[in-house]
Amino acid sequence: TWLIVLVGASYLLGVQGITAVIHIPLNNHIQKIKIEDLNDKALADERINFEKKWNFFNNIRTFIAISVSLLLLVQLSLQHNNYSILMFSFVLNHAEKDENHYASCLELLLLFFYLL
Numbered sequence: 001t002w003l004i005v006l007v008g009a010s011y012l013l014g015v016q017g018i019t020a021v022i023h024i025p026l027n028n029h030i031q032k033i034k035i036e037d038l039n040d041k042a043l044a045d046e047r048i049n050f051e052k053k054w055n056f057f058n059n060i061r062t063f064i065a066i067s068v069s070l071l072l073l074v075q076l077s078l079q080h081n082n083y084s085i086l087m088f089s090f091v092l093n094h095a096e097k098d099e100n101h102y103a104s105c106l107e108l109l110l111l112f113f114y115l116l
Helices: 002-032 040-079 082-094 102-115
Strands: none
Touching: 002 040
16 A cells, blocks of 8 residues: 555655665765874774764654554554564564664554454
8 A cells, every 4th residue: 555655665765764864874984984193082083973873863763663563563563464463563573673673662552453
């Protein structure tokens, strides 16, 4: 349906897009820094600049990932399709989990909907 396509596109742009456009270049930049050539102030400035931008976009990425997961969960529960719910649970279980571990919470919600 159109909702699943829209949610999938939101995931690709909001989660994978941020990773590709923001996080990977930041990670590459921080890896290229020669810390032995920097004084304490310059090193602290680099760290602050990196963490500020990385954390800001990571919060956005996490919010989008949780929202996409919840929207797909709602879509599946509205369809009353237990097979789809089980497959979605399987995918979440084997997906790379964010440091916020939102997937574990969603697995419990999926189990609840499945048992209904």
